[in-house]
Amino acid sequence: MTELSALNGRGLVLVGCGRMGSALLQGWLKQGLAASAVHVIDPNPRPELSALGISVNGALPADPAVLVIAVKPQMMADVLPRLAVGESTLVVSVAAGVTLAAYERAFPAAPIVRAMPNTPAAIGQGVSAIIGNAKAGAAELELAEALMSAVGRVVRLESEGQMDAVTALSGSGPAYVFHMIEAMAAAGEAEGLPPALALELARATVAGAGALAVHEDEDPARLREAVTSPGGTTAAGLKELMDPETGLPPLMRRTIAAAAERGRELGK
Numbered sequence: 001m002t003e004l005s006a007l008n009g010r011g012l013v014l015v016g017c018g019r020m021g022s023a024l025l026q027g028w029l030k031q032g033l034a035a036s037a038v039h040v041i042d043p044n045p046r047p048e049l050s051a052l053g054i055s056v057n058g059a060l061p062a063d064p065a066v067l068v069i070a071v072k073p074q075m076m077a078d079v080l081p082r083l084a085v086g087e088s089t090l091v092v093s094v095a096a097g098v099t100l101a102a103y104e105r106a107f108p109a110a111p112i113v114r115a116m117p118n119t120p121a122a123i124g125q126g127v128s129a130i131i132g133n134a135k136a137g138a139a140e141l142e143l144a145e146a147l148m149s150a151v152g153r154v155v156r157l158e159s160e161g162q163m164d165a166v167t168a169l170s171g172s173g174p175a176y177v178f179h180m181i182e183a184m185a186a187a188g189e190a191e192g193l194p195p196a197l198a199l200e201l202a203r204a205t206v207a208g209a210g211a212l213a214v215h216e217d218e219d220p221a222r223l224r225e226a227v228t229s230p231g232g233t234t235a236a237g238l239k240e241l242m243d244p245e246t247g248l249p250p251l252m253r254r255t256i257a258a259a260a261e262r263g264r265e266l267g268k
């Protein structure tokens with residue numbers, strides 16, 4: 001695995017240091033990237049960046065090892081024409097929707113990797129999917145994997161065509177899970193629990209079930225069955241939740257389809 005300290009000589013430029021950019025940056029600094037090697041471009045930078053010794057909106061290195069783009073897709077038309085890198089800089093973008101072809105128009109000589117992380121990256125528990133363009137060889141993909149591994153797991157995609165589905169599932173997915181916590185808590189309240197208690201139970205249940213799902217590395221259907229006593233409470237609840245017409249499966253199908261479609265629109 002590539003060591004991020006290997007970037008300290010030529011440096012890394014981060015364009016956009018909001019929620020995702022700063023989560024990545026924290027991971028990189030923990031993995032040995034020197035603050036002095038980081039150059040952030042952001043019109044609204046977080047104040048703590050300069051205190052860390054990071055260059056903010058200053059002069060950029062002529063030939064950085066990596067250029068990471070973490071601005072909103074809607075900003076891309078404004079941002080890309082202001083950036084220029086050559087063939088020896090790896091471009092990594094985490095933006096939803098925007099295609100490799102769009103980055104190739106801006107950086108025709110560069111190896112380019114699209115990465116799709118998610119917000120648990122902020123605590124090192126993210127999952128990112130990566131896909132590179134034709135100029136991104138084994139070394140570049142390994143470097144991109146090292147960058148994204150700093151904030152969690154990494155999977156490599158077989159084709160860019162998978163990226164909108166990935167974005168809809170794992171990129172946006174934390175929001176669905178957070179909403180499930182909200183919905184479970186609201187339902188607990190409706191059954192008479194005090195709001196704080198309902199929220200604490202919902203949050204701890206989702207966290208515990210998530211941890212168990214990963215820890216056991218078992219089919220989630222088996223884990224579900226282990227909760228479900230015949231004729232018991234869970235079976236009664238699941239009868240509603242798993243209803244093929246009105247339950248979670250068709251709802252999740254529509255949810256992920258809508259998110260994937262939005263990704264395709266953002267890429268146009």
Ligand SMILES: NC(=O)C1=CN([C@@H]2O[C@H](COP(=O)(O)OP(=O)(O)OC[C@H]3O[C@@H](n4cnc5c(N)ncnc54)[C@H](O)[C@@H]3O)[C@@H](O)[C@H]2O)C=CC1
Pocket residue numbers: 015016017018019020021041042043044045070071072073075078079094095096116117118119171172
């Ligand atoms: N938030 C999430 O869950 C995820 C976000 N992403 C992608 O990450 C990217 C950033 O999203 P967030 O961090 O959530 O947004 P954000 O709004 O928190 O951060 C965007 C940052 O870009 C900066 N910015 C705006 N215009 C700029 C410009 N012209 N030059 C440089 N910086 C500029 C803003 O000041 C802000 O700090 C998006 O493309 C999004 O699709 C990907 C995966 C998950």
Ligand SMILES: O=C(O)[C@@H]1CCC=N1
Pocket residue numbers: 096167171172
């Ligand atoms: O909502 C969005 O567009 C971004 C991409 C995945 C998560 N947040």
